[in-house]
Amino acid sequence: MARTTGSDGEKTEAAVREAAVSLIARFGYEAMSMRQLAAEVGVQAAALYRYFPTKEDLLFTLMREHMEGLSAAWExxxxxxxxxxRRLAAYVRNHIAFHIERRHATHVSNMELRSLSHERLxxxxxxxxxxxxxxxxxxRDGVxxxxxxxxxxxLTAMALIQMMTGVIVWxxxxxxLSVAEVTASYLSMTMRLVGARIDTGTGEERHVHEHAQLRA
Amino acid sequence: MARTTGSDGEKTEAAVREAAVSLIARFGYEAMSMRQLAAEVGVQAAALYRYFPTKEDLLFTLMREHMEGLSAAWExxxxxxxxxxRRLAAYVRNHIAFHIERRHATHVSNMELRSLSHERLxxxxxxxxxxxxxxxxxxRDGVxxxxxxxxxxxLTAMALIQMMTGVIVWxxxxxxLSVAEVTASYLSMTMRLVGARIDTGTGEERHVHEHAQLRA
DNA sequence: CAAATAATAAAACAAACGTTCAATTAATTC
DNA sequence: GAATTAATTGAACGTTTGTTTTATTATTTG
Structure with a gap:
């Protein structure tokens, strides 16, 4: 009925974050109750409020850290x-790798925006x-x-991002398919979509994706 | 306190569907309450149950009819x-036109799947x-x-669909941009992405999207 | 115009919700 | 080992939820 043996704030908070990402991705933010989350962590609902003042704070924290992680990965x-x-290829590789690795968190960040307050949104x-x-x-540089x-x-940037992020859906x-195969295919599609070509100086044009694939 | 003057079942049901699509798209299925929906229609919550036995039945009906509409439009x-x-161009045109026209309903059908029972899902x-x-x-025919x-x-089919459907996000x-401009751009990107080319018989190859754009 | 039917309101239900509070115990500090 | 701090429980709060029931009024039918 009080502090449990072996309890550790840091570990509990990490467990809460992890369970929250999983539950919100599966059932949605509104559908996940604080009691359900607590049960997943193996704790009472009240204990959650030691780490996150409100349910929305929890959601916001998850989203903010996901976006920070994405930016940091790209940096x-x-x-x-x-x-x-080459820069485009790096962007595609990073985007796909990051989103496949953090499928659940991406789902949360993309689907639950409407549950944030205006300023947090x-x-x-x-x-x-x-x-x-x-x-x-x-x-733009490429153009x-x-x-x-x-x-x-x-428009092309939006289309590419939608296409790449969509990977987590299926x-x-x-x-x-392996991650490498998927990445190679998406690289190929991306390079074609933007009409990538390198002038070989002979008047002959070659699609860059043929090279990009080799490095995937 | 009872039947109101001018009340009409068909009109009310249509108003409920319309308001439900709008509210669910904006706030999410779980976040929309039956009372909120009723208020939007200008009716008490109990009246909704004359048309839909449960909240989930309402959601399922909206989704099913949306999918039926999409299939019918393609037919x-x-x-x-x-x-x-040409068939691919028609698919792209139909998909984009339908999804832009029914942005809210598409949002519902794509985002609220997890609120359906297993069999309905x-x-x-x-x-x-x-x-x-x-x-x-x-x-496959094209290949x-x-x-x-x-x-x-x-994989390419999934990528294309994610890319096209993503239009409703932004x-x-x-x-x-006008609908026609967006459609033309997406047609162009699609044709490049699939490596579309028509053999002119002279050994020279031309991208089909250059033609497709003219018809958008 | 009376009888039947359609469409709604109003009130109530139990269950679940996010959150708060006080009490209690484990771990740490001095 | 006593005092302090950290971590948690259990119970409770007021709201809101989806849904049901009953009564009431408008419209349609005969």
């Missing part, structure tokens, strides 16, 4: 080269926009240097 | 030609799979006749 993976095709959307801006910059052939960079590790 | 739009490029997913199968068939160049038709009518 770490961003190549130094100016070559738009704005905050998350700002982070998302900043991340997407990176892709638009790569596409300006003539290696990409794109109608509308903004992809299941250990089934027909 | 009507499906071209008689065997040409895979299965039923909706069956309809969705049947619809997606049409796209896979087009892609077999040599007009498409595709890694994996299943597109708002009356803003920067």
């Amino acid at each position: 770490a993976a961003r190549p130094t080269t100016a070559d738009p095709a 704005t905050q998350i959307l700002r982070m998302r926009t900043a991340y997407e801006k990176e892709l638009r910059a790569v596409l 300006e240097t003539g290696v990409f052939d794109i109608d509308d960079t903004g 992809f299941r590790p250990g089934e027909r | 009507a739009a499906r071209p008689t030609t065997a040409d895979p490029a 299965t039923q909706i997913l069956r309809m969705r799979t049947a619809y997606e199968k049409e796209l896979r068939a087009v892609l 077999e006749t040599g007009v498409f160049d595709i890694d994996d038709t299943g 597109f708002r009518p009356g803003e920067r």
Whole structure:
């Protein structure tokens, strides 16, 4: 009826986060009750309020840290080269790897935005926009240097992100396709979609995706 | 305190459906209360149960009819030609037009699947799979006749559908782009993505999307 | 115009919700 | 080993939830 033997705040908080991501991804934020979450962690509902003042604070924390993780992953993976095709390939690889690795958290961040207060929604959307801006910059550079052939960079960026993020909807590790195969296919599709080509100087044009695939 | 003047079952039911789609799309199925829905319609909560036995029945009805509408739209739009490029273009046009036109209903059908019972979920997913199968068939035909160049038709079909459906996330009518412009861009991106080309008989290859754009 | 039917309101139900509070015990500090 | 702090329980709070029941009124039918 009180503190339990072996209880540890840090471990409990981590367990709460993990269980929350899983439950919200499976049942939805509104459908997950604090009691259900507590039971999953092996604790009473009241104990949750030691770590998160409200249910919405919990949701917001999960989302913010997911977005921070995504930005950080891209910072770490961003190549130094100016070559738009290579930068685009890095973006695609990072995006797909991150989203497959954190399927549940991505589901939460994409599906539960409407449960945030206005200001918190704005905050998350700002982070998302900043991340997407990176892709638009790569596409614009590619257009300006003539290696990409794109109608509308903004529209193309959205289409690409939707396409890539969609991987979490149908992809299941250990089934027909491996992560590497999926990544290679998406790289190929991306490079074609943006009309990527490298001028070999002989007037002959080759699709970059043929190279990209080899490195996937 | 009882039947109101001018009350009409058919009109009320239609108003309930419409309000439900809007509210569920905005706030989510779990977050929408029956009282909130009733208030939107201008009626007491109990009146809703004249038309839908439970809240979940209401959700299921909305989803089923949405999927039926999507299939019916494709049946009507499906071209008689065997040409895979033309059939693919028709699929893309129909998909985008339908989803832009029914943004809210699509949101409901895509986001609230987890609130369905197992058997009803299965039923909706069956309809969705049947619809997606049409796209896979087009892609496969294109590969077999040599007009498409595709890694994996299943994966490509999913990527295309995610990309196209994603339009409802960012597109708002009356803003920067018109429906026709968006459709043209998506057609172009689709044709490139599947490596569409028509053999002109001279050994020269041209991308089909250059033609498709003209018809958008 | 009376009888039957359709459409609603109003009130109530038990269950579940997020959250708070006080009490209690484990671990840590001095 | 006593005092302090950390972690949790159990019970309770007021709301809100989906749904049912009963009564009441508008409309349609004969």
